[in-house]
Amino acid sequence: MFSLAERLQSIQPSPTLALNAQAAALKAQGVDIINLAAGEPDFATPPWIQEAAIQAMQQGLTKYTAVDGLPALKKAIQEKFLRDNNLEYELAEITVANGGKQILFNAMMATLNPGDEVIISAPYWVSYPDVVRMFGGVDHIIPCLEETQFKLTPEQLENAITEKTKWVILNSPSNPTGAVYTRQELRALADVLCPYPHIYVLSDDIYEHLIYEGIPFQNIVQIEPRLKGRTLILNGVSKSYSMTGWRIGYAAGPKALIKGMTLIQSQSTSNACSIAQGAAIQALNGPQGFLQEWREIFTERRNTTLTALQRIKGLRCFQPDGAFYLYVNCAEMIGKITPQGQIIETDNHFCRYLLDSARVTAVSGDAFGLSPYFRISYATSLPLLQEACRRIAQAVSDLKPAADAA
Numbered sequence: 527m528f529s530l531a532e533r534l535q536s537i538q539p540s541p542t543l544a545l546n547a548q549a550a551a552l553k554a555q556g557v558d559i560i561n562l563a564a565g566e567p568d569f570a571t572p573p574w575i576q577e578a579a580i581q582a583m584q585q586g587l588t589k590y591t592a593v594d595g596l597p598a599l600k601k602a603i604q605e606k607f608l609r610d611n612n613l614e615y616e617l618a619e620i621t622v623a624n625g626g627k628q629i630l631f632n633a634m635m636a637t638l639n640p641g642d643e644v645i646i647s648a649p650y651w652v653s654y655p656d657v658v659r660m661f662g663g664v665d666h667i668i669p670c671l672e673e674t675q676f677k678l679t680p681e682q683l684e685n686a687i688t689e690k691t692k693w694v695i696l697n698s699p700s701n702p703t704g705a706v707y708t709r710q711e712l713r714a715l716a717d718v719l720c721p722y723p724h725i726y727v728l729s730d731d732i733y734e735h736l737i738y739e740g741i742p743f744q745n746i747v748q749i750e751p752r753l754k755g756r757t758l759i760l761n762g763v764s765k766s767y768s769m770t771g772w773r774i775g776y777a778a779g780p781k782a783l784i785k786g787m788t789l790i791q792s793q794s795t796s797n798a799c800s801i802a803q804g805a806a807i808q809a810l811n812g813p814q815g816f817l818q819e820w821r822e823i824f825t826e827r828r829n830t831t832l833t834a835l836q837r838i839k840g841l842r843c844f845q846p847d848g849a850f851y852l853y854v855n856c857a858e859m860i861g862k863i864t865p866q867g868q869i870i871e872t873d874n875h876f877c878r879y880l881l882d883s884a885r886v887t888a889v890s891g892d893a894f895g896l897s898p899y900f901r902i903s904y905a906t907s908l909p910l911l912q913e914a915c916r917r918i919a920q921a922v923s924d925l926k927p928a929a930d931a932a
Contacts, residue, residue: 538656545563552885560913563889564905565851565903566905567905568768571768571772572809572816578809578812582800587801591798594784596807602806603776604617605810611747611748613747613778619779619780621784623775623791624775625764626732626762629760629775629776632786634657638658638661639662641663641664642663643665643688643690644692644695645668646665647668647670647695647696648895649700649895649896650894651701651702651730655667687718691722692724693725693726695728696715698712699734699847701849702853703849703851704850704852713750726756726757727757728757729758731743731759732762736765738825745759755780757779758777758778758780759779763810766817767809772799772805773802774802774803775798824904826908830911831904832845834916835852835915837919839858840858851902852904856898859922863928872897873891873892874892877890880900884918884920886914889901902914
């Protein structure tokens with residue numbers, strides 16, 4: 527029998543990727559599935575970005591590049607940070623990888639020693655804890671409640687810090703909740719972090735351009751420049767430019783950290799796809815006006831879906847300011863009985879029920895570290911969202927209280 531490393535015992539398969547695969551398999555079998563589990567825009571990659579990829583191939587950009595990215599792409603990223611965030615970085619402080627997930631992977635591998643703690647607020651993106659544990663770190667999970675819109679408070683942060691704390695991860699706008707930290711909230715968190723020079727900050731800004739109602743995007747380095755020397759800003763083209771499959775993530779941070787991350791990548795994947803890098807240059811340097819059009823479409827989808835879900839008795843959800851997710855409270859579903867006589871014991875059971883009875887895929891809150899909730903993505907067409915909400919409403923109405931079943 528083949529023996530696998532013990533470290534794999536602490537790692538779980540990505541639940542979102544697993545659900546997407548399951549939905550695809552059911553669709554291939556002819557089942558009428560509405561997949562609201564996918565964390566990617568349904569828009570096509572803008573045509574001028576596609577054309578840039580074709581030109582890259584025609585111009586011979588099909589060879590190895592520098593591990594940390596094409597100089598032209600790093601220059602485009604440098605200009606993006608200055609243009610959008612008023613932050614200045616040297617090219618040696620910027621790196622490019624195969625998606626944001628590899629940025630996270632490289633950063634944790636480059637810095638974590640066994641027992642180092644990483645503060646992660648729940649609900650969290652599914653990969654944070656597993657990547658931390660993969661390299662011997664300890665995921666210090668802080669439950670953040672609905673009453674604070676699932677955001678980490680300065681009191682929670684202060685109480686979580688120990689001498690072993692190595693990182694704090696901040697994600698705004700948030701996956702899975704869509705919550706956006708305000709300037710005042712980031713200021714309060716920065717005030718807690720400044721007296722602790724041994725703590726690094728990972729600012730996951732991947733949903734930067736998906737904020738609604740004109741709310742400005744800000745990260746903690748913009749609020750507190752003193753943290754720049756120990757903050758890694760993670761970003762990419764996947765969400766804002768609908769380029770999830772192109773696998774281009776990037777980061778800016780201290781030179782020593784970027785150098786360490788590049789060293790690790792040199793012995794794993796080497797450079798990100800050269801053709802995708804060529805396209806990413808055009809994504810960052812090309813027209814940006816379409817982003818406002820996409821935001822308006824997402825706003826309409828959010829409002830329509832939120833209104834429909836709030837009409838369903840027993841479900842509750844706050845209005846998120848960013849990303850393209852709703853994190854729905856399903857506490858009142860727990861304990862109810864399905865038409866098949868099964869008890870809904872967890873949010874995971876409820877999502878399984880939605881898949882089996884309503885043919886709608888949603889991700890249970892336990893995947894994100896906070897139950898009883900489920901996440902749905904509104905990054906799909908309005909007719910599909912409306913039909914999905916109709917199906918969910920019917921499935922909920924078919925449930926019976928436990929007392930009735932007795």
